[in-house]
Amino acid sequence: MPMLDSQDLHGFKPSGDAQQPQELATHGLIHSLLTKQDLLNLYHYLVLTRTLEDKIHYICSHQNPKNPLIIGKGYLSTGQEAVSIGAAYTLKENDWVAQSHRDFGCLLMRGLTVDDLLMQYFSKVDGPTKGRDANVHLGNTQKRILGFISHMGAMLPAANGVAWASKYKGENNVTLAFFGDGASSQGAVHEAMNYAAVFKLPVVFICNNNGWAISTPTHQQYAIQDISARASAYGMPGSTCDGNNVVEVYNHLKKAVDHARNGNGPSLVECKTMRMAGHGTHDRAQYMPKDQIEYWKSRDPISNFEQRLINNGVADDFLFKNKKEELAQLVNEAVERISQMPGPTVDKQLDDVFAK
């Protein structure tokens, strides 16, 4: 085993706004146009996502495997919620998202409820996929969320299609397309980026670089420092930001979303973060170096944000405590309620294979 260097720590090296990481280190002032209410909204979704996913994790580790409440495993964004949430906060009502594995934060912000997501995990007939699919493999056309599949990178070309439709109809909607460091090696990702640039599609590609593709670290996935470096080769702007700083994610994405909305085409934003557990709840992540976990634990997106909210006079411990209690109760009650709901029945399953 080689000595750990910053690559092994999956250390964050800013390529863009140098003020931001410094701000993180010193818990200094928040540089953003976000209002106090915006910051509190972001905090709400950070805590809501963490609470919901902690619960999913708890259920996965404690349920009776012979009669499970959750079919399959949990695929969680714990410790990297700021990527999905900071990004989604830049969107307007009619914008679209193509989510990836760890985007419950975004889905909640786009209007799916805790109930919806639990129905999906519990495989209930009233859930987003009628109990047919489970965990993160869902979509909702009404809420403008594309239906995710496991083929990594597969949603980027489809996101282009949505963005093209917006352009075709003369609408002014932006599509956010999430992918991971693992997916960045896929041909679909390269094709999608080139294609989007050629047609100046209003799409923002956002790379959730959490350091690991299941057990494969980034230095075994690509030979460059930042995935965002590829953007210029496609002919689009690219930047890398601290994925654990929700305000910084928002700032980078806002710029990219505005760029797309103004008709200037796609961008690539890379958010460096860390997957703080295994790929799924079945994976104990024993391949991860302890120092790396410790390094990123100190950069937790919620506790760091809390500190900065305090430093900026936006909130205090009392608010944090109340928020956590309120959302824990909300999630617990939802689990009770949703677990009682019916699962799918086999009748009429064949009817929906084709649309009539």
Add this chain to the structure above:
Amino acid sequence: MNRPLYYADAIKEALALEMRRDDNVYIFGEDIAQYGGVFGVTKGLVDEFGEKRVRNTPLSEIAIMGEAVGAAVAGLVPVPEIQFSDFLTTAMSPLVDLAATYHYRIGTALPITIRAPSGGAMNIGNFHSKCLESWFTHVPGLKVVVPATAHDAKGLLISAIRDKNPVLFFEQKKLYREIKDDVPEGDYTVPLGKANIDREGKDISIITYGTPVHWARQAREELKQKNIFAEIVDLRTLAPLDKDTIKESFKKTNRAIVLHEAPKTSGFGAEIAAMLEEECFHDLAAPIVRIGAKHMPVPTNPTLEQYYLPSIQDITTAAEKLMEY
């Protein structure tokens, strides 16, 4: 009014009619705009509909297929062209995993028609000649169409574009400028899932689709000289499959040859043969015969490709043998 039209021009006419009818219908693919596609099928459409609705793309089948999915989710009616059906292999994931499962999983219909020139007998080798239809009939959620005449190509394409599901439309590139038949001028549909009795006969059912329909016609003429009267069942769509028409023909003739250009091994003929055995066992007077290409990559050399493909004689010999039962 009917007039004779080339197979390729019938397809172009269907595209133009549908694009005039519905502003959301648009076509895109490699070289399809000014150049008109490598077979010239879409030539001239860009002049009428403009570059937004007739769009050239980079050589990116995954991106093309992905665009189709996203555009359909957002309310458009995409009609992508995959330059050669052989290149579908580069876009399997967006087609098979994303498009085909979307309605069942997410509940949103995807009205996508993928035009893909298919088949060989043109000495253009393994990467421009294959018939992959049975790869896709195996996939729940995909419809598969293979027109054999200009009339059907137009009517089936209009139906495919109006259908709410992903449809693979396997144009027979061999037929583009080789056959002409009577095609009505205006708007008409040939329904998906309905086979056609192309020629009537009492002795043997030749169940086939696409270019081999024309081989079957030739074989039928030769068999007539020997007092064997073959009926030709042109499937037109493989998914959904019109079992009723097949079974009706078979109940009359009690003998069947299933013929296709794709290799016999695991070809669509196996599905038909098994279906008849399962559902019409008491009507069998003889074994069901499958005729398809040999199990080898498609050679470019004309002598070798001829060896690879089924021949008219394969059909007549098989028919004569069947009559011995």
